[in-house]
Amino acid sequence: MNNSIVRLFGVVILMFTVLVVWTSRWTVFSATALNDNHLNSLSYYASLKVKRGTIYAADGHTVLARSVKRAGGTWKRAYPQGSLYSQIVGYYFPELGQPPTGLEAASNASLKGLQSPLTNLFGSFNGTATVGDDVYTTIDPTAQKLARQLLEHAVTAYGATSGSVVAIVPQTGAVKVMYSVPSYNDNKPSAKCLLPNCSQFFNALQGGYPPGSTFKLVTTTAALDSGKFTPDSIFSGNSPVTVSGHSLENDGNASYGQVTLTDALTNSINTVYGPLGLTLGSKLMQRYMDRYGFYAVPPLDFPANQLSISGEYFGPGSCFHNKHTLLLRVTNSCVDLGRTAIGQANLAVTPLQMAMVVSTIANNGKLMQPRLVSKVVNNAGQTVRANSPQEDDQVMSSKVAGELQVMMRKVVEEGTGTSANLEGLNIGGKTGTASTGGTRNGQPLDDAWFVGFPEGNPKIAVAVELTNIENGFGGTYAAPIAAQVIKTLLAEHQ
């Protein structure tokens, strides 16, 4: 009998070995798959008990997002500023079954707090919350509020269907203002939030618009920095000319005779810039667009799926019977290079991208990576991360940038941008009036643009875009908004 008892014990050992092997299957070998299983709501439930960090504006006390305690020891997000910052902050409501958006997503790791292994040893019991780190943004509350006020005025007074203001500190990339109309209330994100009064689509980062004549800054950069031309190079300003087989005219079909490149920018002469683009060639244009950040996801600390790439977009059927919308480089034969050089053709550019362009010129040719988060501070008040300025690219020489700054000052002094010429600010800029092809009340609709900075004191660079204004000259509608924002921001940082 004893022999069979020994063998029976062998069977017991075998059975328990099976139990250990199966336990290790779930704890080790299949653990990753189980943790990622779509039915596994453990991490979601755990997140309900986390007191996420507060998000502040640049002043350090305006609260953009905070956690509010609820029954059962759980926390819920609240956004006291609502639509004024909703596009930047986004929302975090895991109970909606949607992923977080905006800074709530981009700074998620900081906001939810990282548990150190030491606290995990004994861990926290039910009811004890984990506390996340606070995130300080770069946004200036006063200027942000002003931008909203000016944009909403453009909607009510001029019938703009949307509009954006982006203001960047050229030397650091810190984003001081970023607002678009329409916005939405992130306390109640809803699929029913639709244009014209409500949109979760952030035009400043996601909207693609023809940049119009503001793009001539890119063309000018290519012309000067390549060494092929100087601000004093002479061109024929007569209208019309034929570009890519079609007639290209100046505004009002005005002819300017023999002009310098500076004159051409001041008066935004299409018949100079169209042929100039063709002269420079697609490779050179492409090179400078790449340097400015076109054709790439902008290096903003924001979720990549909420950032649009600026470039030439071809809808279905518009390039060799393409089935889907294509993003094509300007070297592609479908691209009308001459009209690209004046910011028309198939260009779709975000307001952020044009802010990056003007900020580069204001920062002597150096593009800094735009930043929304300045620092992360933990529960004990220690700064756990401070974002130092990051250089993205030296787009052009500082000499060329200086020449461009002078040319842009002239645009505001005596050219198309005179309505931005506020006393004592010495604003330099460039207007843009891009035809959208639509009409309202029998009048053609335009996207009105203005990009600018205070010349000689380039502490801020601004891009303003307004969509679908009847005869929407950038100099008339966008330039005053940019001037107000610049004035306010300069006064803030005296």
Add this chain to the structure above:
Amino acid sequence: MRARNWELFGLIPAALLVSAGFAAVYIQRSNHLSTVSLVYGGLFLGLCVVAHIFIRVTLPYADPFIFPLVAVLACFGVVMVYRIDGATMARQQAQWFVLGLVLFAATVLWFRDYRKLENYRYLIMLGSLVLLVLPRIPHFGVESGGAYVAVHLPGITFQPIEFGKVGLVIFLASYLRDHRQALASGRKILGYRIPPLKHLGPLLVLWGAAMLALIVIKDIGSSLMFYGALLAIIYVATDRISFVVVGVLLFAGGAWYLGTHIQHIDARVEDWLHPFQYRVYTAPLGSYQLANAQFTMAAGGLFGQGFGQSMITIPGTQSQFVPFPDTDMIYSIITGDLGLFGSAGLLCVYVMFVGRGFKAAMLARDSFSKLLAIGLSSVVALQVFVIVGGVTRVIPLTGVPLPFVSYGGSSILANFVLIALLLLISDRARRPASAL
């Protein structure tokens, strides 16, 4: 060192475990708990020492490791119950522990010559079968997850199967002691020895009973437990593997048939095979519990999330992430907290316990004692296999308590009777001839 001193020495791990465990829980909850909670730990340990003194007096020759191993399991259990349910439930568990020790003492004193149990074997069998079908009586039994394993008495829910398992093992050990010679003999047909039908008959009846129990209580785990204990005892009694092979085949055949023809068992099999299908996960008798237990174990990983880290209550609600975290599913919480290493360590303690039980069987001088010790140890091993195997998806899940660890009165009481019998056997087996 004398056996009893070994035993006292063996209580040190239990003491450390219960002190560390309660201290950990206390540290974590000190913001809203008083030092009173620490008293439970001390109380629990005191009970173990009292039990040790009792064994020292009444069972001086018994195996010195069985009780410390049980103490480790029970202390671990009470810490886990405290961690999962809080002080009230832990106090109740400690109270059941006191009652269990009383029952333990009563059994030891009552059945000093446990072999007289043989005289009542048919009465015991009948009683055990009644206990098995008791939960099926309308308005008396409680259905839980489709199976009938508990009965309601005023103010208390009771799992009679826990006692039924001890009774059935006593009957089987006694019955097979009488028939082992006959079963091992018999004519040879085609090289195989076929036992005489009149001896084989009762075994077939037992197989039928196990299948019937499966149909009546709809509980594949319990029947696996009883049937496995039966096979273990037959194997030791006859030394013949052919019984086991035939027995396993018969059980497998029966289980397959019932598994595909009884809806409740069918659902359990479906949960077992496809716990992560959305349809199965959300179904009324679905895999929600089982799948969430897997998620909890996966979160545990190799070393665990830390004691007290596994999610018990869903934040903001009263519902539990893994239903029955303190009873049927306690293994998943242990794994989530302490990881693969923690749960493997727990399983090792069970293996050691079963090993000591088998050791007692080997030392025993008469067949009944041997078979009884084998049966009692095997039924504990099988119960661990059924519930841990169920939680880890080796087999379809059946809700039985993890012996000595799960919260629950009937389980503790019945297991203390089991321990008492095992120690009685061991005491008699190791007693020097002069003391007989």
